[in-house]
Amino acid sequence: MTSGSVLYSTGTKDLNRLGGLINLMPVxxxxxxxxxLSISGVPPFSGFASKWxxxxxxxxxxxxxxxxxxxxxxxxxxxxxxxxxxxxxxxxTFTSAGAEWSIGREVKEVPAGMLIPKLFLxxxxxxxxxxxxFYFQTIIGIFANSGGSAVSAAFRNMHVQDxxxxxxxxxxxxxxxxxxxxxxxxxxxxxxxFAAAFGLAALIRRAGGSKEREVPTWLCGYQDLTDKTRYxxxxxFSALKNLLYWTGGNVKD
Numbered sequence: 009m010t011s012g013s014v015l016y017s018t019g020t021k022d023l024n025r026l027g028g029l030i031n032l033m034p035v036x037x038x039x040x041x042x043x044x045l046s047i048s049g050v051p052p053f054s055g056f057a058s059k060w061x062x063x064x065x066x067x068x069x070x071x072x073x074x075x076x077x078x079x080x081x082x083x084x085x086x087x088x089x090x091x092x093x094x095x096x097x098x099x100x101t102f103t104s105a106g107a108e109w110s111i112g113r114e115v116k117e118v119p120a121g122m123l124i125p126k127l128f129l130x131x132x133x134x135x136x137x138x139x140x141x142f143y144f145q146t147i148i149g150i151f152a153n154s155g156g157s158a159v160s161a162a163f164r165n166m167h168v169q170d171x172x173x174x175x176x177x178x179x180x181x182x183x184x185x186x187x188x189x190x191x192x193x194x195x196x197x198x199x200x201x202f203a204a205a206f207g208l209a210a211l212i213r214r215a216g217g218s219k220e221r222e223v224p225t226w227l228c229g230y231q232d233l234t235d236k237t238r239y240x241x242x243x244x245f246s247a248l249k250n251l252l253y254w255t256g257g258n259v260k261d
Contacts, residue, residue: 009126010040013118014101018111023097023241027106032115037102039126044094046133049087051198054136059087061144096244109235138199 013036014029015021030037046053049060066080100106107115117123136143154160227233 009122009129010036010043013122013126016118016122017115018107019113020111023100025106025110026101027104027108027238028102029107029115030102032107033102033117035117035123036126037098039123039130040098040102042130042133044098046137048091048094050091052134052137054133054140057137057140057143059083092245092248096241100239100241100244105233105238106235 011021013033014026017033017036018026018029020026042053046055049055049058062083063080066076066078066083070077070080151159225233227237
């Protein structure tokens with residue numbers, strides 16, 4: 009939906025022609041930022057709850073079958089790669105420069121009819137991240153009572169409720185052999201930690217009579233930022249792509 013909004017307003021989805029849309033399409037940029045963080049597994053959004061569960065349950069299953077721990081490691085790696093992809097998407101679309109030189113028309117926010125569905129899904133990303141226990145309990149209940157199917161039998165026989173605990177504090181798992189809950193997903197606590205960190209940073213910035221001043225952006229040796237001196241799509245993560253050339257695909261161009 010975000011890509012559709014960008015295409016609707018700019019006429020293109022080419023990252024090399026986009027940039028700076030955060031000032032022109034602020035609501036779409038906010039939605040895209042939350043969606044990017046969520047799908048990358050960053051707290052306190054829904055993607056964090058789901059990916060945390062994948063990793064923790066892989067460790068839980070590793071108590072019975074050690075090989076299954078590998079799947080948790082793969083999940084962590086894919087989360088890191090996903091984050092890098094969406095850093096590229098969000099950065100080159102909304103926060104870098106480019107649209108002012110490449111888009112030959114006025115760019116503005118999309119109509120409300122296109123924003124409302126995205127805002128609804130964004131709210132779900134927040135709710136599922138802040139109160140994951142409600143959704144976990146609902147999904148477990150559905151599978152455990154799914155009419156005698158193989159999935160239902162698996163959920164009943166595994167006694168999920170003995171290992172996965174749902175409460176207002178989040179979702180926790182207990183690994184056999186350990187007397188206490190081994191890991192927790194507590195998005196509300198993380199929000200408080202972030203708020204305290206930003207508050208402390210604000211106090212430090214005002215300490216000692218410090219003042220803010222504006223200076224030109226350092227452009228790595230270039231005198232002016234123009235369409236010829238900005239980063240291109242192929243410039244980001246080029247070293248990583250070259251390192252993974254053996255996986256196949258078009259990693260050079």
